[in-house]
Amino acid sequence: MSTQPLIAVVEDEEHLAQGLLFNLQAEGYRTHHESDGDAALAWLLDATVSAEPPTAILLDVMLPGRDGFSIVRALRDSGCYTPVLLLTARGRTEDIVEGFAAGADDYLPKPFDLNVLFARITGLLRRMHWHSATPPSLTKAPELPETLILNGRTINFDTLEIAAPDKTIHLTLMEADLLRYLLDHPERIIPRKELLENVWQVKEDTDTRAIDNFIVRLRRYLETDPVHPEHLITVRGVGYRFHPEV
Structure with missing residues (x-):
């Protein structure tokens, strides 16, 4: 082959x-x-x-x-x-x-x-084919290389999967890129413009609803209550902030 x-x-x-x-x-x-x-x-x-x-x-x-x-x-x-x-x-x-x-x-x-x-x-x-670096604010899962644990979910950037208690979710590259960027910048308010330019390399005048839709999906994957998120936090009028587990 x-x-x-x-x-x-x-x-x-x-x-x-x-x-x-x-x-x-x-x-x-x-x-x-x-x-x-x-x-x-x-x-x-x-x-x-x-x-x-x-x-x-x-x-x-x-x-x-x-x-x-x-x-x-x-x-x-x-x-x-x-x-x-x-x-x-x-x-x-x-x-x-x-x-x-x-x-x-x-x-x-x-x-x-x-x-x-x-x-x-x-x-x-x-x-x-990327190999993710582990953000220091998250717990490394020792039995699974290149994985992170968040809210009882195992995020594996090698296989682009999230193992939740009741199912396995496969991430698209777009979802994985956005999630990885947020995890790499814990507790920092990240403007939508920065996400557009640094994650997807698109013009800043692109409508930001695309990012909002992706955040909604990531919340469904990771949050216990997606309507009241504890980790993927909206900063009204600015962007988003990732809050890791204590």
Whole structure:
């Protein structure tokens, strides 16, 4: 089996797809192309259980058949957590938030610069293999390397999972990046602008509801009472503060 990453490109605009495939291959990636939403989902689900699933997915939002939002949602529901970079001409805030809510890891508005595309791909692949440093304010779980204990939940950044008392939750890269940043800065008030720029490298004028939605999800994963959080605290009009356990 080749050691070169396999990138799945789901794009129905033929000229754009061929350009992406050519440039990805020139950079040393192997590629697989699908142009129809239904066919793409079928291939991706099959590839997930095959000997060689894709390393990352470049997924157009507007497709014949299923759209990109429903594809990524179906992948996450099936237990497939391959990193997904949405390619979209729909740059409205609502569309970006919908993509994140569906489980996408990043987005790139069309038209885009190839250098930016490759930087995003590199970021996705790098984050899949990070090794988390343990924030000093949290308890290290000695029997599980690279894990943290918070509120009775075991956070494992190697496997991108949270083991709760009654279930195991798989984090997307976006969720894990945000959670890791908060844990690395305990008790500090972190403005939304800082999270946008340092976690996701997006412009400060992007609507911050995307972050708010992610915080709501992380609270569901980690808080005993998500409506009255004790760890992921909102600082009204500013941002968020992470309060570790005493």
